[in-house]
Amino acid sequence: MIRMTLTEMARAVAGELRLAGAHTPDTVVSGTVDTDSRNIGPGDVFVAKPGEVTDGHLFVPAAADAGAALALVEHPVDADITQIVVPDVVAAIAALAREVVARVRAGGRLRIVGITGSNGKTTTKNLLARILQDEGETVAPRASYNNEVGAPLTMLRVTEDTRYLVSEFGAAGPGQIARLAGLVTPDVGVVLMVGLAHAGGFGGVEATLKAKTELVEAVRPGGVAVLNADDPRVVTMGAVAAARDVSVRWFGRGAAAEIRAEDVEVSGSGTTCTIVRGDERMPLRLRVLGEHHIMNALAAITAADALGVPLADAIARLETVEIAERWRMQPLGSDRIRIINDAYNASPDSMAAALRTLAQITEPGQRKVAVLGAMSELGEYAGEEHDRVGLLAVRLRIERIVVVGTDARRLFISAIGEGSWDGEAVFFETADEAYDYLMGELRDGDRVLVKSSNSAGLRHLGDRLGESFS
Known part of the structure; x- marks a missing residue:
């Protein structure tokens, strides 16, 4: 996290600051923010999140013993640690994430990509992060940190040196993507597909379409929507983007895509294809198993292209990826x-x-x-x-x-x-x-x-x- 004083943090989350030890309102904190006390080290910020099985407030003393500088709590805890008391710690980390990202973005270097879709989010996030990390410091979610807790925690890993933030946005119901993407207003929004994943929480595929469209609606004016030209539901988002002064870059395997894959061949060692952009044709050997991951690779390449990464560099970096993520093919x-x-x-x-x-x-x-x-x-x-x-x-x-x-x-x-x-x-x-x-x-x-x-x-x-x- 960026350097912030305790007063600035309390103001950002609209909380009550309770000092402990030698801390003053001007004490600076810049450690990692986490909800798991086992991950807390000296100078970090522990978020005491209530859960279904246990309550994070029970672990505030352990976080203090581990050297945490601050605990974000919903009620005061008897522990020797500075605390900021808020009504809702989940809402508080979202507010803190919004403030941190806004401050870094004001420096002019940070570019933000948001990714959603019924399938393929984590793979695409990892592929894009691999492309971007050679361009500059890149922050991307660990595993599938894409919900109301994981997404803000990822955003809070941004520092003054971060050049790219790749956010993955999942949702189990309407409005969640709008809230999460609204924290950062992405420069680039990637929509992979609209299917039946989590359809029970949305009430059907048309409601899922509406929810995924929330990401396009959150992209900043002048930004870019990277959309799947092969998915008829995603194609309808092109009009939404145009109405918001957001340009569209299309990816897919059909002729309508600006960046597409041809000559796809699958084997036990991966998938090969030819990446086509205009008159350019370049081979790609993707070692991640599964023909369906070609679409995820296309999405990552197109997003990187929108950010100015040369096509040949993007392809070369993708070819170094062996697996998308543990437990995924x-x-x-x-x-x-x-x-x-x-x-x-x-x-x-x-x-x-x-x-x-x-x-x-x-x-x-x-x-x-x-x-x-x-x-x-x-x-x-x-x-x-x-x-x-x-x-x-x-x-x-x-x-x-x-x-x-x-x-x-x-x-x-x-x-x-x-x-x-x-x-x-x-x-x-x-x-x-x-x-x-x-x-x-x-x-x-x-x-x-x-x-x-x-x-x-x-x-x-x-x-x-x-x-x-x-």
């Missing part, structure tokens, strides 16, 4: 038995893309094995979408379909109904049961996809399998 195991752990998140679109990738990278003589768990937050669409995944797995001729967890049982039933009844599809209540089955079932040449939403917990099953066959 992460290759594990060995050439003998390859495990692809993609169980951090799942939606109908990403589930279909992962299954198609499994089919594409499996060579003759090798078996396709899909270990599948539930897709969460689909609301009324959950049943039919799990049905679709079961049907697709059978139609892609997946030789073994291993379904795990009660919430995914309908996927198993759908696979059987489609014609997978001779042992191809099996069901287990727990990941431990599935692990025991797979340890006896897998054989040389198998290519195994592990895919589910985070809540299903199959990412840990993927890790166990990867270690067992490494």
